Amino acid sequence: MGVRRRSRRLAAMITVSGLAFGAAACGSGSDSAGSDDPNTLEVWTRSNPDPAATYERVFAAFTEKTGIKIDYQPVINFDQQLQSRASTKDLPDVMINDTALMGSYQSQGLLKPIDPDTIEGHDQITDKSWSSTVGLDGEHYGIPYSRQAQTLMIRKDWLKKLGLEAPTTWQEMLRVAKAFADRDPDGDGKKDTYGMVVPGSAQNGYAAWWGSSFLWSGGAKIIEPDGRGYRPAMDSTAAVRTVTWMKDNLFCGDNGVIQPGAISAVTGTATNFQDGNAGMYLTGPYNIATYDTTPGKDKFEVVPFPAGPAGSTVLADGENVYFGARTGKAKQERALAAFLISPEGQRLAMTGKNQPVVRIPVNSTLDAAQVRDDPRWSVVQKAYENASEQFPNAPDFAPIKQDTADALNAVFTYCGSDVRSSLKELNDTLAGDLTDQDLLK
């Protein structure tokens, strides 16, 4: 069985990789040994080796407690591998991945519906969190596992050297960015520093991911609920105003406000904050552990995102626990989910020397700053609880995010472009995406 399954999976992997680019289809090495054993759960997370070590610790504790074994696969190119597995109708039992992907998975029928009442400890998760896992048909398709919101990482040693305060509005942020670029904050006598790090590439939708906090703080929306469906909203005055502001001030403005190459940077290549030559980075809190090593814990602080014309609303996202469709291990899966959301499971995943995989706990009995004994996390938790918004999770958001990123990247690339007509075009594209999903009302 094992060999057949593997060859089928490999065959499928090559199939969906198209007919030509075998190079991109490297195997995950998942062997799913003993995945037919009812007492073994195959679990997938989208993790690099470092956070994977944290997961391993959590799963080891679970196995010790319940005797249920975990065949754990940290998968880096998760989406590609999952589509390959889906084409062989052989999914992992449990997956932990982004909240915004729920609609995409559910629309493909990859997920088992979940009744919250059957999960032990479900009442320790707030209704607000539970409401974020409801699909288009009103059923739950995920269990909240970790939440987070974007905050601004800023070099406090640079602020101090230049006699500046952490910015609270976009205008102040711009002023600080220019000072970081022009006034030699690292004191080496060379003009080699930049104000802000931006992952602005359209690849994997980064421009939309990073830009959404600006859009929301500027009063814009990508799509809006409308009756029983959705409608695109990127042609609003607020959207035009916000995107114009970003284009004029960040991408086409003074040299050095953002890092060179921002327009083709993804998070993996936008390492300027870590390299110590950029002073601000609007990003998720999972980076805190990394930045504590370089540039160093004493060198930066975590502050709320400066307010735009409509206040400060940042992108919140996080991860859910999903149950793969068509496996018969419901009891074991529920046991794992119950452990993962329990105070013990969450605490384990939030601490340790590796990158934490639970950022803001979904378990309401826990407090992020307290568990970690690190007040910076309360900044993140406050941002999540009071001033954040998620990508809509019920529709399939993947094409919407990709199209938005493509349009934003093009606007930021061509400084002479007309923002209003570009966004009008984007709006039409988004309407097409929603029509494809029968959601345009």
Next chain:
Amino acid sequence: MTATTIAPDRRRALAKRVLARRAVLPWLFLAPGLLLALVFKFVPMGKGIWLSFFDVRPFLGDKWVGLDNYTRVLTDHRFQDAVGHTLVLGIGQSLGAIVVGFVLAVLLEGQARSLKIIRTAVFLPVVTATAVVGELWRLMYYPTSDGLVNSALGFLGLGPTPFLDNPDTALWATMAMGIWMVAPYNMVIILAGLAGVDRTLYEAAAMDGVSLWQRLRHITLPAIRPAIGIVLTLAAIRGLRVFTEVYVLTGGGPAGSTEVWMTRAYTLGFTRNDIGGASAASVVLLAVTLLLTVCVNYFRKRGDVR
């Protein structure tokens, strides 16, 4: 009792006769390879073609849509742009790599030990993983004077250029990297061709006081035509399915200016989960590549006959 001793002999003889038949032995040796190719190449290829006619939803049941995926993919203006970029990149990269490969081969021909070392060094890009090459070139193209290329330009008094961030230069920058990667491969094939050139022709030409250009034009080029033919065929196959270079270097950006056929198919399949559309795009690519290869081969053979 004798039967038992005779039977193995007979069987061996029979086996010998069967193996002696011309067709069997080669097939026997080929069998493992063919089996692997069948399972890992031709069956998935067939399935890919099959899927291109469906709205692919593994768990909800695939829905037959006929040629819808093809019309959708082929009428998508972003895909048309991508095809245009693929042609520019494929043709430019192939020709560039042949020219550079030829120049390298002419410069590095010979027996000297030092030449062997230089040839090995020049060949390195071919054996380096494309992803690594892409990362390296991204650093070399770094848009300030810290980048290798830009610091070199600085010596010439030219300002730093954002090669990969300017939609007008990104495709050419990608092409330059592609040429750098493929040229040494062509060099090896052309070197083999050059080794077969009759030396006495050069000597005779030298006595007649022929210029360097005339020597290249009338002796070297005709002599290495078979090698050029092989290089062209390989380039035709490779040119259109360019993926890793672009994916690593620019990811198709900025503003889609380096989006090529395969990166578009990849985005369709894996970011938008449109497996049917991605399959259709790949099938069209397969068809075009096949056509191109057949064409190149046809012209090559006609040239050889003449």
